[in-house]
Amino acid sequence: MSTTLSMAAMVTLLQRKTGLGLAQADCVDRLNEAFRKINQSSKGGFIWQVKQTNLVWAGSTLTVALPSDFDPGKTAVLKGNGIDTPTATEIPYLPYKDFVNATHYQTTATGFLSAWSFYPNFTLPTSYAWTAVYGPASAAFTQPTTSLPFMYHAVNYPAVAYGAGNYFPTPDQFDSLIVDLAWAEVAGIYRQSDAETIRQRAMQGVMELIDTYRTDRYDLAGITDEIAQKQEKGAEGAK
Numbered sequence: 001m002s003t004t005l006s007m008a009a010m011v012t013l014l015q016r017k018t019g020l021g022l023a024q025a026d027c028v029d030r031l032n033e034a035f036r037k038i039n040q041s042s043k044g045g046f047i048w049q050v051k052q053t054n055l056v057w058a059g060s061t062l063t064v065a066l067p068s069d070f071d072p073g074k075t076a077v078l079k080g081n082g083i084d085t086p087t088a089t090e091i092p093y094l095p096y097k098d099f100v101n102a103t104h105y106q107t108t109a110t111g112f113l114s115a116w117s118f119y120p121n122f123t124l125p126t127s128y129a130w131t132a133v134y135g136p137a138s139a140a141f142t143q144p145t146t147s148l149p150f151m152y153h154a155v156n157y158p159a160v161a162y163g164a165g166n167y168f169p170t171p172d173q174f175d176s177l178i179v180d181l182a183w184a185e186v187a188g189i190y191r192q193s194d195a196e197t198i199r200q201r202a203m204q205g206v207m208e209l210i211d212t213y214r215t216d217r218y219d220l221a222g223i224t225d226e227i228a229q230k231q232e233k234g235a236e237g238a239k
Contacts, residue, residue, distance in 0.1 A: 005175040007031065007166040017183050020190060024162055027182070032159045034181035035168050041206050044216035045074040045153040048169040054147040055132060066118060066130040071155035075216065078116050078132070079149040091116050091134070091148070099135065153215070171213065177205045 005013070011027040022030075039049065049071070055064050055078065070076070078091045092115045099117035116134045160166050168178060180202035187195035211217070 004167055004172045005179075006164050007160050007162050007168075008164040010175065010179055011162060013179050014182055014186075017179065018186050020186065022186065028160075028162050030182035030185050031168075031178055033185060034178045035157075035160070035170070037181055038170065038174060038178065038206055039157075041203075042210050042214050043074075044214045045071070046170075046213050047215050048171075048213075049074070049153040050151060050215060051154050052149060052151045055150045056145065056147050057134065058145045063131050063133045066132050066150075067152065067154075068129065069154040069156055070130050071153040072118065072120075072130055074153035076150065076152035078134075079151075080113065081146060081148060093117065099133070173209055174206075177202050177209075180205070
């Protein structure tokens with residue numbers, strides 16, 4: 001049975017922990033802020049931040065707009081479909097400088113996509129967006145319009161509103177940490193003496209969970225222990 005706390009339950013818990021008679025709206029704001037801090041705590045990204053969409057590359061058009069919630073600082077994967085790549089596998093990503101300098105473009109015939117990158121489009125101070133570009137990139141290079149799967153990390157989420165049926169997308173284990181981080185924020189605002197202790201305890205809990213839920217994991221629970229045991233037995237046998 002799930003033990004996930006709804007936003008309504010988390011508000012009640014936060015009000016009880018602080019003992020300050022906080023308004024419901026203030027609690028919701030602090031809890032959403034705590035959730036954003038947890039999202040920022042893993043450079044590799046968390047599993048609940050992963051989203052998938054399709055990028056449509058139209059004919060000789062060499063660029064396509066990336067989703068508005070695309071996070072440029074975290075991993076993204078563009079997958080071929082067997083038409084645009086030799087096999088339906090990942091199309092390599094290259095940083096823009098390397099993409100420009102290292103990709104050798106075909107100029108006479110349709111071929112396979114060799115790499116992709118992205119760059120910003122700023123309209124300061126009002127907005128900015130990100131655009132993906134693929135290679136080969138040549139006026140003579142044409143490609144059938146195609147839709148390629150694109151997996152990426154989302155940079156933000158709509159704020160979770162108050163309600164018994166509203167939940168944060170984090171696993172159950174993060175619920176109490178979100179409340180404690182919000183508690184620490186409130187304690188800091190009201191200059192309570194234990195604010196830093198509460199914050200440190202909550203962030204320590206987040207750090208301990210990062211390896212379990214980050215998206216760049218290459219091991220599964222138990223496998224690393226099994227490997228370590230085999231290595232130890234091998235070392236003992238070699239003595």
